[in-house]
Amino acid sequence: xxxxIEYLLWLQNFRESTDNILTPFFNLITTIAxxxxxxxPIFIYWxxxxxxxxxxxxxxxxxxxINSILKLTFCVYRxxxxxxxxxxxxxxxxxxxxxxxxSGHVMDSTPIYGGLAVLCRKKAxxxxxxxxxxxxxTALSRNYLGVHTxxxxxxxxxxxxxALWLTSKIxxxxxxxxxxxxxxxxxxxIICVIVLLYVELxxxxxxxxxxxxxIVNYDSMIKSSLPSIGEIxxxxxxxxxxxxxxxxxxxxxxxxxxxLAVTGLIIYYFVFIEFRHVLFNMNHITRLARGLLSxxxxxxxxxxxxxxxxxxxxx
Numbered sequence: 559x560x561x562x563i564e565y566l567l568w569l570q571n572f573r574e575s576t577d578n579i580l581t582p583f584f585n586l587i588t589t590i591a592x593x594x595x596x597x598x599p600i601f602i603y604w605x606x607x608x609x610x611x612x613x614x615x616x617x618x619x620x621x622x623x624i625n626s627i628l629k630l631t632f633c634v635y636r637x638x639x640x641x642x643x644x645x646x647x648x649x650x651x652x653x654x655x656x657x658x659x660x661s662g663h664v665m666d667s668t669p670i671y672g673g674l675a676v677l678c679r680k681k682a683x684x685x686x687x688x689x690x691x692x693x694x695x696t697a698l699s700r701n702y703l704g705v706h707t708x709x710x711x712x713x714x715x716x717x718x719x720x721a722l723w724l725t726s727k728i729x730x731x732x733x734x735x736x737x738x739x740x741x742x743x744x745x746x747x748i749i750c751v752i753v754l755l756y757v758e759l760x761x762x763x764x765x766x767x768x769x770x771x772x773i774v775n776y777d778s779m780i781k782s783s784l785p786s787i788g789e790i791x792x793x794x795x796x797x798x799x800x801x802x803x804x805x806x807x808x809x810x811x812x813x814x815x816x817x818l819a820v821t822g823l824i825i826y827y828f829v830f831i832e833f834r835h836v837l838f839n840m841n842h843i844t845r846l847a848r849g850l851l852s853x854x855x856x857x858x859x860x861x862x863x864x865x866x867x868x869x870x871x872x873x
Contacts, residue, residue, distance in 0.1 A: 562707040563641045569702050570645060578647075584699035585649050591667035591696045592653060594831065597823055598670060600856055604864060605819040608808045612797075613725060614673035615856065618666070619789045621721035623753070625665040626783035628717070630757050634659035637707055639773055646704035654705035656779045660714035661706045667696050668718030676722070739801070743794045750791045754846070757783050781845050788849025795850070796857025806861035809868050818867060822860040826852070 573581060596618060603611025636658045638644040646654065653663075675689040697711035732739045762776035800806050809815030829837065830852040838848035 560641075562709060563637065563644065565708055566637055566644055566701060566704055570704055573647075573702065573704075580702070581647055581649075584695075584702045585647065587692070587695045587699040588650060588653075588663055588703065590692075591663045591699075594827070595667055595670045597826075599673065600823060600826070601819050603808065603856070604822060604861060605809050605815045606811055608806065609729075610673075610677050611808070612857070613677075613729060614670060615853075616728070616793060617669035617673055617718075617722045617725040619786075619793050619853065620724060621665045621669045621718045622662075622786035623790050624717050624721060625660060625662055625714070626757070626786040627753060628660055628713075629657045629662075630760070630762070630779060630783055632659050633657050633763050633774070633776075634710075635773060637704060644704055650700075650703035650705050656774055656782060658706060659710050660717060661697070661700050661710045662714075663700055664693075664697050664706075664711050664714035665718045665721075668693050668715050669721055671696075672719060672722050740798075743798055746794045747791060750787050750794075754784075754787050757787075758842070781839075781842060784842055784845035785849030785852075788846040788851075789853045790849075792850040792853025792855075793857060796854040796859075799854070799858040800861060804858055804862045804865060806858070806865050809864050814868065815864075818864045822863070825860070826855065830855070 596615075599611045599614035599618065601611075603615060634657055636646075636654065638646055671689040671692045675686040678685040678689075693715060697715055700706035700711050701708060728742065732742065757780055762779070763774070764776070765773045767773055809818055830848065834848060838844045
């Protein structure tokens with residue numbers, strides 16, 4: 559018997575024996591991880607501290623990028639596909655399609671929690687400890703709900719921490735060698751093209767269930783990876799536009815700054831989240847465009863609007 563499956567069965571037995579008393583709590587934890595945590599670094603970038611917000615946003619982009627590559631490289635099936643005795647929570651399974659390794663929830667949320675922990679470690683240590691606790695609880699929640707194995711969440715957390723570390727090194731290098739930033743950006747776009755070709759051209763498992771249906775629709779998984787590739791391209795394009803033409807500075811934590819940030823977040827929510835299926839889910843190109851446009855909007859387009867109104871207000 560595989561140890562990871564034994565562990566999930568033990569958690570499942572605990573869930574059932576306690577009449578799911580902790581299930582709503584862990585569903586809440588996992589929902590928080592997937593429900594727009596990115597608005598926190600966006601708000602920081604637009605309103606409070608540009609460099610700190612950008613650090614977390616780039617970390618998220620790199621973490622999601624790595625997650626897509628790993629999922630489509632290893633093509634690991636979900637726990638209940640590997641062993642029919644695993645019965646995942648019926649609420650959590652709704653957001654647990656496709657390949658299992660590594661955990662997307664963990665790799666989405668860890669850069670945000672981890673980035674906040676790093677930024678707050680000196681002035682607000684309790685926030686750092688709370689963020690560290692949320693990383694652990696998010697990982698545990700995916701196991702407790704039966705939708706990920708321990709290796710899915712452990713490797714996911716480690717890769718997300720690696721993304722935070724790599725981002726800090728990139729920022730330090732650019733700070734020391736600003737003339738090299740354009741070369742790094744071009745290199746990043748080349749990597750995006752290489753990864754795009756990789757995920758589109760590689761072969762995927764084509765195993766069928768007893769009803770003759772693909773266990774995992776690989777085309778759907780390719781589509782789900784494309785926004786993360788587009789996000790890296792959008793981060794690069796947005797950064798170039800900002801550096802070349804906008805030179806945005808955060809608005810400040812004041813009424814006008816908060817109002818502009820909230821307005822921008824509302825637009826972001828409706829365009830890139832609420833109506834994304836209508837606007838961007840037609841084919842592979844529109845999925846890629848969604849990621850690219852969303853990050854370009856965050857890094858350059860709405861900051862240009864903020865700068866315009868803040869300038870007008872000061873004139």
